[in-house]
Amino acid sequence: MTHWMVLKIAARNVFLHRMRTLVVGVILAFGAFLAVLGHSFVNGISGGMESSTTQSITGDIQIYSESAKDKLSVFGNMDGSPTDVGHVDSFESVEKALMKNPEIVSVVPMGTSFAQVNPGNILDHFLEKLRKSYKSANVDKNDIDSQKRRIRFLAQEIQKNLEGKFEEIGILSAADAAQAKINLEKVDQEEFWNDFDSNAENKIEFLANKIAPLIFDDNMIFFSYVGTDPQLFKEKFPQFEIVKGEMIPPGTRGFLFHDFFYENMVKHRIARRLDQIKKKMKDDKLTLANSKELQDQIKANVEQSAEIYLQLGPAETETVAQKLNKLLGTEEKDFRTLLKNYLSMSDENFQERYDFFYKEIAPYVILHRVQIGDVLPLSAFTKAGTSTAVNIKVYGTFRFKSFENSPLAGNFSVMDLVSLRELYGFMTDERREQNKEIEAEMGLDDVGRDSIENLFSSSTATKDIKPKAKPQTIDLKFQKRVMGATYTQEELTKGVFLHAAVFLKDTSNVDRVIKEINELSKSDKLGIKAVSWQDAAGFIGQMTFMMKAILNIFIGISLLLAGLMIMNSLLMAAMNRKQEIGTMRAIGAHAQFIYRLFFYETLFLSLLFGGIGAALGALLVVILGKVGIPASGDVATFFFSGPKLYLHLNPSLIFLVMAVMVIIAILATQYPAWKAMKISPLQAMQKRE
């Protein structure tokens, strides 16, 4: 009964002291608002990171060798270096043991690593082709001559490119620059080419060593990949889908690029920037006039226009020049200036020029530095310190549905586990012998269709290339036959693996199953240990943890502040209301009653304003859940697991926030209430001043 009266008095006190109530209330409301919004935000980010990590690489649990030197971190260390997690000997026996646990749905063997591939620059590419042509069984003189003309033209372009700029290029010392000048002049001379055929090997060597490096063009592709059972991987990561090309056929060695990576890192840089600008204009309604980001990309395209003109032969240059002049309505003679003018795009002409690029320019340039069907020469440093190279065919690209734009889910490309083992030096001697034999047998004879020649010869014959000519693909230099291109399923499952993804029926059991796996490993001597996806994700996992920690510290501080304010105001209230409290005590109210009076007052305050704050936060979360928060820049895209973050309101969060509010109320009440309880009924007798 007295509760009702206490509440009444408390509520009226809250309204009576409006100023105090407002100050404390605003702080409380802000704290609750921040808690709801912030947690939804961080949960959105970490949820996105979680699903894009667990559903693209880690699964729910990762297992790896018990005696690993480093902790497993599938994304590598913070500094980008790979981790040494050792290996587990037999996948088959581990899988068999684990599958006895009814919680475990499947186990996918893996090994993650980094690779660096240098597809070479355009001159390297032409030289490699020429080298092959010389080695070919039936040497085609015309073909070789046309290739030579193409190379000579490119050398001239390089010379033109560097003219008067040798000193500016910081990479070259003065002596090197002088030497480079001499070398370029030498290649420009008729004599250099006269005795080319008789001295082909040396000439090609000279061009490759002395001239090719003068294309200052960093072509290195650096990527992470996961070696696995591709068929199992596809099945167990249900979001997996092929975008370009085809799936690696069962039992075949092969490689799949992640489409995100392929489109972002492998594609011709100018084309990629044009794609990005177009996307940003459409998705984010950015304009070239207003967006610094887009302006910078246009600027970069102009600066790197060499990526186009160095790839065009003389006839192509002429054709493109004609069309460009027509498009721009100019009569510019200098192709490079013309190209730069073309690449300086604005909002008015962007779409037209974008279409022009794909229609008229893209067919003559290497649009992707690695193409579907190419063979990648991958190399890795084995544990023994030796470099092993594996040639592996690129079958296509893939992505994970609904994580198309997540850089996190796009981190890994896929290859077969057998090739990974080889890269890692886990080859059996038998296998190695076998490879040597095959290598010796085959030699290097596969050149394929010479598309450059097609382009080139048509240009020497006539000045006009048929406008509707089919885009010609340009083969890269590493078109070699793959060694030991197949493997048996047994070979795959019986062999070693570095780590494996474990999928559970119910992801809320992760902690329990980890414990069970670790116990099983001890009792059955499996030699493995299990970690959660967060642990396996290394710094990514820690990042979500840290974001939550930082947010909680922030919220904690604001709530602590609110708590202190409440405490202070209650203390003042206790002092100001000594007579009132004394009167209540004199009339017969127990100390407990006074305590409750204070407690209800804060409770009322915190629930009311905490509720208002939480409701406002929830409202904003719901709105942002509909509209989405656009990611500005690459970092945000990474954290948002895509270009937009959609918040999701978790109702239990509101309850949690309200519970925290009550706890704050309880804590903040203690001291002032204790002080108030100590107020003597004698205070009632004091004359009012």
Place this chain on the structure above:
Amino acid sequence: MQPIHLENVQKNYFLDKVQVSALKGINLKIDAGEFTVIAGPSGSGKTTILNLIGCVDTASSGKVVVGGKETGSLTEKQLTDLRLHTIGFIFQSFNLIPVLNVIDNVEFPLLLQNKQSPKERRDQVMRFIDRVGLTQYAQHRPSELSGGQRQRVAIARALVTKPQIVLADEPTANLDSVTGQNIIDLMKEINATEKTTFLFSTHDHSIMNQARRIIRLLDGRIQE
């Protein structure tokens, strides 16, 4: 058995280590239903005596028996209960709870007692409000009432629990003489009808002369 019984009660205060003897051996018995005034100049110890009887303070020595209970042997909680059930207070400065209206203020001690059904309680509250003539102000807040009206609310609050003893320390000091007289008349009337023991202090001669029994205090001693 008298509701109030004091035996050789002394009360000393310490002011900066200097001892002040406020009461110097008080012996006093008050019978049930008496209408008694404690008279004396300012500083003579009136408030001190009332505080001891009202169980809001403790004697330095001697025996204080209120409602048959020796207060010196009671715990803080028991003293509170004694105040709640046996004593009604009327304060010099009315001491109403500012955020509560007249009804709630009068109801307050009944709620603390928690002995009645809400209906019974409400009826009793309204009866006492009617008794002090404030029915039409029942929904008003103290700040909307005059001094005399406030003291009437305080009287209703002190009486609503039907206490054995009503203590009032200079209940008219903050009122003009006409209003003060009205309050005293009301107290006399209630004393006559309800047989409640009234003990109040004053230094106003016109008021003290209306009491049936006057206890004269001077410098901490009874002059009777």
